[in-house]
Amino acid sequence: MSIQFQPTALVGAIALALGFTSSVHAAEQKIAKASLDTIVVTAARSEQNIKDVPARISIIEPKIIEQSPIAQFxxxxxxxxxxxxxxxxxxxxxxxxxxxxxxxxxxxxxxDGVRLNNEASGATSLNFLDTTDIKQIEVLKGPASVLYGTNAIGGVVQIISKTPQKSAAFITAEVGEHNTYKSLIGADFAENDLFAQVRGQRLESNGTKISDHQDAIASNYDQKGFSAKVGLEKAHYGFSLDYSENEGTSVYQGFDWASDSYVNKAHTFENNITTLKAYAQLNPSLRADARISQFKDRLEQLKSFEITEYTANEYELMFKQQLGSKQNVNVGVTHKDLETETNKPLSSFAQQLDTTGYYIQHQYQCDRLNTQIGYRLEDHDKYGSHEVGQAGVRYHFNPTFSVYSNIGTAFKAPTVNDLYYGSSSNPHLKPEESISYEIGFDQQLNNTWSFGASIYRTDINNLIDYAAVSPWNLDNISKARMQGAEAFMHWAQDDYFFKTSYHYVKATNEKTDTELLRRPRQTLSISAGLENAQYGLSATVIAKSKAKDWDTTQSTPGYATVDLHSYWNVNPNIKLFSNIQNVGDVNYKAAYDGSVDGVYYINGGRLASLGVTVKY
Structure with a gap:
């Protein structure tokens, strides 16, 4: 298909849509009030009011997620x-x-509690995740290894999926520049404590140039997926069975040191998640939650004939015991068995590792004081036992002002690739270990203004990196330190809103006294607009300072981008929406590609789009 968009035409469409609206509702003030009572689950593995969490946690709300189905995770x-x-x-x-x-x-x-980090490589295939079935995204900042084990040194990003609340069906389509389109279809059923859900989606894009070298070509992408969910929710017991799959092909260019040139490459991907959950209220003060899940991740490099397959099976059982009206204790055990296999012409390998974690967490909650303290023992096939702990407290001086502080240790286990894959692997690696400190405050002035700030420090020992001497393999050679601060301010009145957040971090390798790569010192985010039940128009500005990349001679310059979003609920069954990502088509540099000629990876540029949702 061939689709051309001009900014003036898109702005005209937005203006036309807004011109037909006739009524304004004071919805944003209601949203501001509701945010004080937002329920989150990531900080405690059970429902908790966000204002009581003794840590910095932010929510990416449904209204943000629903702005554009085309938007990547x-x-x-x-x-x-x-x-x-x-x-x-x-x-x-x-x-x-x-x-x-x-x-x-x-x-x-x-x-929904299932780990998406591929523990063969340690990373998450964020570029391959689908955004079709997301209720909200919870971002817990700071260590969380007590509840979640390895990888949670910097924090946790948890996707909370939707659960049907009523029977309905919908079709959504969005089309944009670069021959990009996405289509969705879904149906929900909810009646007498039973629910079921089904979703299907397809995305295609001709893509854009991914680097600034003179012979770069556009790198296309396609993706399709399916998900289904069924469950029962009773007051004293319930269960859910959830399945999702996602597959596609990504084309890209990379620098090849063997030929000293750029070559066209491609890989296909496939990931699926199966989750069975159940809960039972055993008595008025004791609840049991159980989960069995499987995450499969498959990546095939089409040009180099390399296939990596990763399977993680998880089994979890948790009990929550209420101790009177103000205290509770969570006790749980999580077992994971990991299997990874890489097939390539010269150095194929397969490995299996098991790990079991035991954790306990105590919470105290009253009108003014909220505390949280936890401990975890992790038993790993390769590195043996490892212990972490965390403690936090939040004190409410009054209903609108509170301060919090926390301290916690965390760890990241060496990945399977670190231990066994390739010439640089090292089977004697130790886990990376961290300790973090944080203090902050939150102030809700009234129904319109709120703000807060925090400062933190994280020290990481046994940081895994390449050794500086022959044979240059991986080793626990570095110590890193992150010192930072963040602040936010929100304002909302009637249909209008304004919110901004600022983050500063200095991340250094303490052994070499050098800055760590790809960490801009400063980030500023600003969003403003008007929203109500019928229409909305908003803009978001994101600005970042420069960051070091590869060595002292290479850095990525700072940049700023502007996004525009609008929607119009024509009637209860039809919604029109439009988006412009990166209005100025700013081709900022994302990272140095490591070539000899100083080429950088660049962002995807502007993407203007229009969409419609039809609901039944």
Whole structure:
């Protein structure tokens, strides 16, 4: 298909849509009030009011997620100032996230509690995740290994999927520049405590150039997926069975040292998640939750004939005991068995590792004081036992002002590839270990203004890196330190809103006294607009300072981008929406590609799009 968009035409469409609206509702003030009572689950593995969490946690809400089905998962994270998203090009290209200055594999990504980090490589295939069935995204900043084990040094990003609340069906289509389109179809059923859901989606894009070398070509991408869910929710017991799959092909160019040239490459991917959950209220004060899940991740390099397959099976049982009206204790055990296999012409290998974690967490909650303290023992096939702990407290001086502080240790186990794959592997690697400190406050002035700030420090020992001497293999050679601060301010009145967040971090290798790569010192995010039940128009500005890349002679310059979003609910059954990502078509540099001629990966440029949703 051939689709051409001009900015003036798109702006005209937005104006036309807004011109037909006739009524205004004071919805944003209601949203501001509701945010004080937002329920989150990531910080405690059970429902908890966000204002009581003794840590910094932010929510990417449904209204943000629903702005654009075309938006990639990484696009949804960009407005979070504490996260630096590094995407090597546009759709389907390699993507990493650096939370609070920690490494790209120090952030744990979950979907309803299921780990999406491929523990063969330690990273998450963020560029291959589908955004079709997301209720909200919870971003927990700071260590979380007590509850979740390895990888959670910098924090946790958890995808909370939707559960049907009523019977309905919908069709959505969005088309945009670069011959990009996405179509969705779904149906929900909810009646008498039973629910069921089915979703299907397809995305295609001709893509954009992913580097700034003179012979770069556009790198296309296609993706399709399916998901289904069924369950029962009773007051004293319930269960759910959830399945999702996603597959596609990504084309890209890379520098080849053997031929000293750029070559066209491609890989196909396939991932699926199966999750069975059940809960039972055993008595008025004791609840049991159980989960069995499987995550499969398959990546095939079409040009180099390399296939990597990863399977993780998880089994979890948790008990929550209420101790009177103000205290509770969570006790749980999680077992994982990991299987990974890489087939390639010269050095194929297969490995299996098992790990079991035992954790306990105590919470105290009253009108003014909220505390949380936990301990975890992790037993790993390769590195043996490992212990971590965490403690946090939040004190409410009054209903609108509170301060919090926490301290916690965390760890990241060496990946299977670190231990066994390739000439640089080292089977004697130790886990990376961290300790973090944080203090902050939150202030809700009234129904319109809220703000908060925090400062933190994270020290990481046994950082895994390449040795500086022969044979230059991986080793626990570095110590890193991240020192930072963040602040936010929100304002909302009637239909209008304004929110901004700022993050500063200095991330250094303490052994060499040098800055760590791909960590911009400063990030600023600003969003403003008007929204109500019938229409909305908003803009988001994201600005980042420069960052070091590869060595002292290479760096990625700072940049700023502007996104525009609008929607119009024509009637209860039809919604029109439009988006312009990166209005100015700013071709900012994302990362140095390591070539001899100083070429950089660049972002995907502007993407203007229009869409419609028809609901029944």
């Amino acid at each position: 990484s696009d949804l994270l960009r407005s979070e100032a504490a996260i630096n998203v590094v995407q090597l090009g546009g759709y389907g290209q390699q993507t990493s996230i650096f939370m609070r200055g920690t490494d790209s594999d120090h952030t744990l990504v979950l979907r």
